[in-house]
Amino acid sequence: xxxxxxxxxxxxxxxxxxxxxxxxxxxxxxxxxxxxxxxxxxxxxxxxxxxxxxxxxxxxxxxxxxxxxxxxxxxxxxxxxxxxxxxxxxxxxxxxxxxxxxxxxxxxxxxxxxxxxxxxxxxxxxxxxxxxxxxxxxxxxxxxxxxxxxxxxxxxxxxxxxxxxxxxxxxxxxxxxxxxxxxxx
Numbered sequence: 001x002x003x004x005x006x007x008x009x010x011x012x013x014x015x016x017x018x019x020x021x022x023x024x025x026x027x028x029x030x031x032x033x034x035x036x037x038x039x040x041x042x043x044x045x046x047x048x049x050x051x052x053x054x055x056x057x058x059x060x061x062x063x064x065x066x067x068x069x070x071x072x073x074x075x076x077x078x079x080x081x082x083x084x085x086x087x088x089x090x091x092x093x094x095x096x097x098x099x100x101x102x103x104x105x106x107x108x109x110x111x112x113x114x115x116x117x118x119x120x121x122x123x124x125x126x127x128x129x130x131x132x133x134x135x136x137x138x139x140x141x142x143x144x145x146x147x148x149x150x151x152x153x154x155x156x157x158x159x160x161x162x163x164x165x166x167x168x169x170x171x172x173x174x175x176x177x178x179x180x181x182x183x184x185x
Contacts, residue, residue: 026061030069037073043173044075050130050169052160053078053137055177060090062179066137067097078135081156098134100125102152126159127168137177 044051053070055062063080071077082091082099091101103118115122129136138157141150163169 027065030065032069040075040175041073043175044135046173048133048169049171049173050133051075051135051173051175052130053135053175053177055137055139055179057139057141058179058181062139063094063099063137064097065179066177070135076135078137079129080137081139081152100129102155123159123162126156127163127166130160130163130169130172 040051053066055066063082067078067080077098080094080097080099082094082101091099095101103122126136138153138160139150140153141148160172164172
């Protein structure tokens with residue numbers, strides 16, 4: 001979309017070449033609800049208001065699947081806020097695709113109002129992602145899915161609230177996303 005920051009050539013190649021091959025091996029088909037997709041596309045065209053997708057977690061491939069779907073529909077390649085559950089190899093790959101991580105130790109810390117320098121840097125980064133209108137994907141719990149908000153999700157939501165409070169963006173469009181599988185990959 002307009003005003004969206006470009007991603008690296010690696011992430012563009014990966015999303016246009018490797019992800020379709022990977023996803024076609026993992027899934028027989030992917031179905032989108034047309035009316036809901038149209039609402040998302042209409043929201044993506046709202047000027048100067050970033051999109052934040054709030055998702056429930058069914059599988060560790062949800063971020064890759066959602067990234068590919070949003071890119072293929074012209075919404076753009078989102079930044080995906082990732083919890084602490086990833087292996088070093090997967091973390092490296094996800095970072096190249098636009099994944100962003102809480103600084104080490106921050107995901108487990110309970111409600112520390114003074115997060116120090118790591119929290120301030122992360123706040124500034126999230127504000128810049130929102131200002132540049134890059135879509136942002138937040139998972140509300142860690143896989144396997146649980147019925148309560150995970151601590152990393154609370155930390156990411158805190159960043160959004162601070163961006164609004166500090167006036168980094170005038171508004172945020174939050175889009176609930178549900179992903180369901182016949183059989184989870």
